[in-house]
Amino acid sequence: MEPYQKYPGAFRVTPVVPVGNMANADALIMDDDFVADDYLDQLKRVLTNTVEHDEPAVDQPHQQAFVQEFIEHYINGPALSMLPVARFDHLRVCVEDVVRRGVPGDLIETGTWRGGASIFMRAVLRQHSVTDRVVWVADSFEGLPEPDAEKFPVEARMHNSPVMRRRFNRFAVSLDEVRRNFATFGLLDDSVRFLKGWFKDTLPSAPIDKLAVLRLDGDYYESTMDSLTSLYAKVSPGGYTIVDDYGEDSWTYCRQAVDDYRRANGITEPITRVDSRCYFWRRGE
Numbered sequence: 586m587e588p589y590q591k592y593p594g595a596f597r598v599t600p601v602v603p604v605g606n607m608a609n610a611d612a613l614i615m616d617d618d619f620v621a622d623d624y625l626d627q628l629k630r631v632l633t634n635t636v637e638h639d640e641p642a643v644d645q646p647h648q649q650a651f652v653q654e655f656i657e658h659y660i661n662g663p664a665l666s667m668l669p670v671a672r673f674d675h676l677r678v679c680v681e682d683v684v685r686r687g688v689p690g691d692l693i694e695t696g697t698w699r700g701g702a703s704i705f706m707r708a709v710l711r712q713h714s715v716t717d718r719v720v721w722v723a724d725s726f727e728g729l730p731e732p733d734a735e736k737f738p739v740e741a742r743m744h745n746s747p748v749m750r751r752r753f754n755r756f757a758v759s760l761d762e763v764r765r766n767f768a769t770f771g772l773l774d775d776s777v778r779f780l781k782g783w784f785k786d787t788l789p790s791a792p793i794d795k796l797a798v799l800r801l802d803g804d805y806y807e808s809t810m811d812s813l814t815s816l817y818a819k820v821s822p823g824g825y826t827i828v829d830d831y832g833e834d835s836w837t838y839c840r841q842a843v844d845d846y847r848r849a850n851g852i853t854e855p856i857t858r859v860d861s862r863c864y865f866w867r868r869g870e
Contacts, residue, residue: 621712628708628770629673632701634664643669644861656752665766666701668829668863673705675859676800679825680709683797688823690795693721695784695812696802696829698756700763706798707772716776718797723780723787723812728757730783732805740805743836756804784808788815796820802829806838813846822870831856831864 630636641654659667666673680692692710694703700722707720732740743749760781767773780787784803788811796819803809809828820826830839846852854866 625677625705625708625712629670629677629705632665632705633668633670633673634658634662635670638662640669652748656748660753664701665699665704667698668702669860671860672829672863673702675863675865676702676705676798676827677709679798679827679865680706681713683824684710684713684715686823688797688821690797690819690821690824691719691721691793692798692800693723693793693796693816694800694802695723695788695816696804696808697722697724697758697763698802699758700766702800702802703777704767704770704772706800707767707777708770710776711772718776720777721780721791721793722763722777723784723791724758724760724763725783726758726760726763726781728755729804730808732807737806737838739835740837744805784811784815788812791815793819797824798827799825800827800829801843804830804837804839806842809839809842810846813843817846817850820868822868824868825865826868827859827863827865829863832858832860832862 627636633640638658641651641658643651655667658664668676682688683690692706694706697703703720703722710718710720729744732744734741744755749755760779764773764779767777780791785807793816796816799812799816799820801809801812803812809830817826828839828843830837831843833839843856852866854869856864856866858864
């Protein structure tokens with residue numbers, strides 16, 4: 586049974602209390618009897634803006650209504666991540682599983698937006714007193730790269746659409762803002778390192794030896810392929826690769842990039858669904 590199907594358990598810890606000012610941050614005030622399970626559950630609610638609000642339904646039949654809800658909830662709201670809560674639950678299970686089983690390596694997110702998922706990974710490690718792993722945060726911090734219109738016409742149309750340019754701002758968030766978001770929760774320390782720039786430039790020379798969790802959220806074909814090409818060989822046996830947009834096909838060729846890479850490199854581990862858009866696999870041992 587995969588650990589996603591059976592949660593391995595929680596541990597009693599000393600709470601991490603957020604610092605600074607942020608909407609909903611008061612939801613994380615704890616008492617001395619606090620446990621990791623409660624803290625991490627509340628943290629994911631703050632990061633996803635679901636302390637007092639329901640998240641947009643990813644699979645609702647009216648796509649236009651979903652986009653509008655998405656914009657209001659995430660883009661215009663205080664959320665630091667656009668991930669549904671279910672993906673945070675799965676991410677936590679993956680991180681705790683590699684810690685429990687001693688799978689060697691760091692954790693990385695390629696494509697972070699406001700930093701929410703990376704903040705969460707750092708929090709999970711902190712709550713389990715893990716000091717020998719780094720959370721790498723890779724992003725251009727300037728938004729999505731321009732797709733090749735001849736090779737990837739669907740992505741190019743999406744990239745230059747009014748909603749992507751004017752409402753999403755092509756998901757551009759500065760490095761300074763992401764660093765402030767980590768600091769808000771007291772999680773900006775030497776165990777968090779940033780890789781600023783296009784993946785094709787930063788990832789090949791990134792000083793990463795091994796990875797236990799590789800989380801891909803680069804949206805487009807080339808960003809996904811660049812991440813896999815530079816990083817997958819570093820994923821330890823038993824480690825996880827999570828692809829945030831593998832189930833998307835209306836605006837991205839992400840799934841094609843993953844399938845092309847897996848086919849070219851003889852990767853046969855089964856891909857498992859987290860939700861309708863996000864999938865993962867565990868590297869064979």
